Amino acid sequence: xxxxxxxxxxxxxxxxxxxxxxxxxxxxxxxxxxxxxxxxxxxxxxxxxxxxxxxxxxxxxxxxxxxxxxxxxxxxxxxxxxxxxxxxxxxxxxxxxxxxxxxxxxxxxxxxxxxxxxxxxxxxxxxxxxxxxxxxxxxxxxxxxxxxxxxxxxxxxxxxxxxxxxxxxxxxxxxxxxxxxx
Amino acid sequence: xxxxxxxxxxxxxxxxxxxxxxxxxxxxxxxxxxxxxxxxxxxxxxxxxxxxxxxxxxxxxxxxxxxxxxxxxxxxxxxxxxxxxxxxxxxxxxxxxxxxxxxxxxxxxxxxxxxxxxxxxxxxxxxxxxxxxxxxxxxxxxxxxxxxxxxxxxxxxxxxxxxxxxxxxxxxxxxxxxxxxx
Amino acid sequence: xxxxxxxxxxxxxxxxxxxxxxxxxxxxxxxxxxxxxxxxxxxxxxxxxxxxxxxxxxxxxxxxxxxxxxxxxxxxxxxxxxxxxxxxxxxxxxxxxxxxxxxxxxxxxxxxxxxxxxxxxxxxxxxxxxxxxxxxxxxxxxxxxxxxxxxxxxxxxxxxxxxxxxxxxxxxxxxxxxxxxx
Amino acid sequence: xxxxxxxxxxxxxxxxxxxxxxxxxxxxxxxxxxxxxxxxxxxxxxxxxxxxxxxxxxxxxxxxxxxxxxxxxxxxxxxxxxxxxxxxxxxxxxxxxxxxxxxxxxxxxxxxxxxxxxxxxxxxxxxxxxxxxxxxxxxxxxxxxxxxxxxxxxxxxxxxxxxxxxxxxxxxxxxxxxxxxx
Numbered sequence: 122x123x124x125x126x127x128x129x130x131x132x133x134x135x136x137x138x139x140x141x142x143x144x145x146x147x148x149x150x151x152x153x154x155x156x157x158x159x160x161x162x163x164x165x166x167x168x169x170x171x172x173x174x175x176x177x178x179x180x181x182x183x184x185x186x187x188x189x190x191x192x193x194x195x196x197x198x199x200x201x202x203x204x205x206x207x208x209x210x211x212x213x214x215x216x217x218x219x220x221x222x223x224x225x226x227x228x229x230x231x232x233x234x235x236x237x238x239x240x241x242x243x244x245x246x247x248x249x250x251x252x253x254x255x256x257x258x259x260x261x262x263x264x265x266x267x268x269x270x271x272x273x274x275x276x277x278x279x280x281x282x283x284x285x286x287x288x289x290x291x292x293x294x295x296x297x298x299x300x301x302x303x
Numbered sequence: 304x305x306x307x308x309x310x311x312x313x314x315x316x317x318x319x320x321x322x323x324x325x326x327x328x329x330x331x332x333x334x335x336x337x338x339x340x341x342x343x344x345x346x347x348x349x350x351x352x353x354x355x356x357x358x359x360x361x362x363x364x365x366x367x368x369x370x371x372x373x374x375x376x377x378x379x380x381x382x383x384x385x386x387x388x389x390x391x392x393x394x395x396x397x398x399x400x401x402x403x404x405x406x407x408x409x410x411x412x413x414x415x416x417x418x419x420x421x422x423x424x425x426x427x428x429x430x431x432x433x434x435x436x437x438x439x440x441x442x443x444x445x446x447x448x449x450x451x452x453x454x455x456x457x458x459x460x461x462x463x464x465x466x467x468x469x470x471x472x473x474x475x476x477x478x479x480x481x482x483x484x485x
Numbered sequence: 486x487x488x489x490x491x492x493x494x495x496x497x498x499x500x501x502x503x504x505x506x507x508x509x510x511x512x513x514x515x516x517x518x519x520x521x522x523x524x525x526x527x528x529x530x531x532x533x534x535x536x537x538x539x540x541x542x543x544x545x546x547x548x549x550x551x552x553x554x555x556x557x558x559x560x561x562x563x564x565x566x567x568x569x570x571x572x573x574x575x576x577x578x579x580x581x582x583x584x585x586x587x588x589x590x591x592x593x594x595x596x597x598x599x600x601x602x603x604x605x606x607x608x609x610x611x612x613x614x615x616x617x618x619x620x621x622x623x624x625x626x627x628x629x630x631x632x633x634x635x636x637x638x639x640x641x642x643x644x645x646x647x648x649x650x651x652x653x654x655x656x657x658x659x660x661x662x663x664x665x666x667x
Numbered sequence: 668x669x670x671x672x673x674x675x676x677x678x679x680x681x682x683x684x685x686x687x688x689x690x691x692x693x694x695x696x697x698x699x700x701x702x703x704x705x706x707x708x709x710x711x712x713x714x715x716x717x718x719x720x721x722x723x724x725x726x727x728x729x730x731x732x733x734x735x736x737x738x739x740x741x742x743x744x745x746x747x748x749x750x751x752x753x754x755x756x757x758x759x760x761x762x763x764x765x766x767x768x769x770x771x772x773x774x775x776x777x778x779x780x781x782x783x784x785x786x787x788x789x790x791x792x793x794x795x796x797x798x799x800x801x802x803x804x805x806x807x808x809x810x811x812x813x814x815x816x817x818x819x820x821x822x823x824x825x826x827x828x829x830x831x832x833x834x835x836x837x838x839x840x841x842x843x844x845x846x847x848x849x
Contacts, residue, residue: 142485144352145352145353148352150351150352150353150459151349151350151351151352152349152350152351152352152355152382153347153348153349153350154347154348154349154350154377154378154381154382155337155345155347155378155701156345156346156347156348156376156377156378157345157377157704158339158343158345160377161377161381161704162376162377162378162380162381162382163701163702163703163704164702165347165699165700165701165702165711166699166700166702167697167698167699167700168697168698168699168700169696169697169698170690170691170694170696170697170698170785170786171691171696171785171786171806173698174786174787174788178787189485190485191484191485192485194702194708195700195702195703195706195707195708196700196701196702196708198708199700199707199708200698200700200708213485214484214485215484215485216485239352239353240352240353240356240483241356241360241480241483242356242483242484242485243485244480244483260353262480277696298787298790298808301786301787301788301790302737302760302761302788303688303735303736303737303738303759303760303761303762303786303788303789324667326534327534327535330534332533332534332535332641333531333532333533333534334531334532334533334534334537334564335529335530335531335532336529336530336531336532336559336560336563336564337519337527337529337560338527338528338529338530338558338559338560339527339559340521340525340527342559343559343563344558344559344560344562344563344564347529371667372667373666373667374667395667396666396667397666397667398667421534421535422534422535422538422665422667423538423542423662423665424538424665424666424667425667426662426665442535444662506849508716509716509717512716514715514716514717514823515713515714515715515716516713516714516715516716516719516746517711517712517713517714518711518712518713518714518741518742518745518746519701519709519711519742520709520710520711520712520740520741520742521709521741522703522707522709524741525741525745526740526741526742526744526745526746529711553849554849555848555849556849577849578848578849579848579849580849603716603717604716604717604720604847604849605720605724605844605847606720606847606848606849607849608844608847624717626844
């Protein structure tokens with residue numbers, strides 16, 4: 122991760138809730154479908170171990186985490202459980218309702234919420250949160266709407282980078298390193 | 304996407320039907336087979352979330368979409384359903400019959416049809432449509448036959464790029480952005 | 486594909502049998518295992534559509550094709566069937582017996598056989614065939630033993646490149662293009 | 668592999684036990700989950716054929732090998748069996764207990780143990796072993812703690828590179844080449 126710009130750090134240190142898109146953000150944008158013997162197809166999702174390590178550390182550090190996605194799969198739900206992701210909103214064609222539900226449930230101010238996204242449906246939330254982050258390979262419209270753009274692409278460390286950005290801005294990254302669990 | 308050449312834009316603005324190859328075009332060319340307990344193998348296909356977003360927007364914008372492929376899988380059929388792809392032709396060793404069927408069903412002129420492809424079996428259609436597009440990593444013969452070559456490789460944004468090319472040439476991309484659904 | 490060196494072309498034009506390794510050659514070297522509900526794991530293999538197109542054209546052009554591999558999977562057998570690969574030798578810890586079996590069955594001279602490989606177990610065959618080809622990312626020992634090294638890496642067009650190399654050296658590539666089926 | 672620094676070679680030639688992390692080390696860090704018909708998700712893991720060839724040669728050369736990981740899957744267990752990996756520790760949130768168990772079982776001195784890792788939970792072991800190696804794309808904290816950093820990224824030849832590093836330092840790589848089995 123490059124040096125954190127002062128303006129970004131000042132936003133990042135206020136974050137208590139980290140929300141994320143899934144496809145293209147926690148994954149590399151691959152939508153993988155496996156044909157089944159009875160002529161259906163089931164979803165296979167590929168997440169990233171470094172992202173997972175980061176998101177687990179985020180929870181250990183006291184952040185609350187969540188995902189808001191248009192799709193739905195047992196694969197995603199298992200991964201969220203593994204990473205202690207508290208808010209899991211699936212089948213959200215429009216994402217803003219889920220976002221407002223998180224605000225209600227957490228009582229967080231919008232300035233305390235970060236969102237990491239990659240494509241057009243993420244824009245409505247990104248325009249409202251305290252810290253809007255785009256993955257390196259986000260759509261141009263999304264990159265322009267972001268306060269920060271990760272060096273990592275979606276599904277390959279972008280979430281890890283956001284977690285480090287927030288914990289370093291809060292000055293607690295170093296103490297988290299020794300708390301890492303595999 | 305780079306600036307659209309005037310000659311390409313003038314072809315693109317006439318398009319009402321977008322046809323596509325599948326393997327190497329809507330996928331990265333991977334042919335993935337998963338062994339099953341009863342000693343068969345089932346197809347796993349990986350599509351791209353950005354492509355999906357683009358193709359959904361294309362339909363919202365009034366384009367009709369279709370795929371013509373030599374293979375066949377439940378995975379492809381599910382993805383086509385998710386993206387409201389109207390024409391799905393599988394097991395087409397020679398693709399031209401399916402193409403002519405689309406012309407009949409839509410009543411579209413050939414100048415109103417775009418085709419996105421990557422390999423030799425796509426050439427017969429590409430020589431006839433109004434807008435022939437090759438993915439960045441298409442076979443050399445296909446790249447030479449194309450009116451336009453995407454910057455993105457197959458399965459990683461090439462279809463999204465064609466949709467943007469068409470909708471921008473029609474001057475309606477900007478208004479579509481806010482219609483995006485996850 | 487770069488221009489074919491004269492020495493390579495003179496070897497390539499004599500080829501009537503094309504043998505290949507599988508993992509790292511017809512695939513990118515990924516060994517993918519999918520856990521099953523009953524606590525076993527089944528093999529998933531990813532091949533390349535462009536390689537497939539090339540190998541199908543090779544058969545159409547009259548070449549005989551085969552694979553020799555240390556592993557075994559229903560996925561590989563399905564792919565070989567799709568591509569009309571005549572010789573399929575699995576579980577070959579040492580590959581030379583299978584190679585000699587092909588010589589016997591085809592009656593081909595060693596100078597008429599090409600082999601495409603990527604790692605140490607391929608060396609024994611590569612030292613004997615008329616045309617030994619290494620994929621771009623082969624082990625250094627294998628690259629050194631090869632008459633030709635593809636520009637493409639294993640599982641991403643290396644087999645296609647060998648087929649083009651052979652058919653172009655024979656002067657029949659151009660006429661094959663229109664015979665391509667999807 | 669680049670030329671081996673003398674200091675690294677002197678550590679490497681003492682190694683008799685090679686321990687490794689799994690995700691991000693023997694894999695590229697992908698955590699792939701496949702949804703099942705009954706709404707669960709099963710793990711799919713992708714290993715590397717070149718790594719496998721190297722690890723098999725390591726065992727042939729008399730090294731003892733093992734993995735220590737926080738996750739658990741039938742896929743990993745099958746791969747370990749294929750590669751004659753002797754020590755397989757799964758579900759190790761903290762890895763140090765497994766490491767000490769290996770020391771006990773083998774009677775090896777810490778200077779005779781090598782560890783290959785990529786992320787924060789690997790640090791506790793890497794600080795103790797005779798030869799600590801980080802994959803090219805390891806977390807910065809891990810790269811700094813390593814005696815050697817592979818040129819290859821995790822899951823794409825890093826383990827092969829460590830095996831070559833050790834066997835070349837012992838001066839026995841050349842004689843192993845002809846012992847390779849597919």
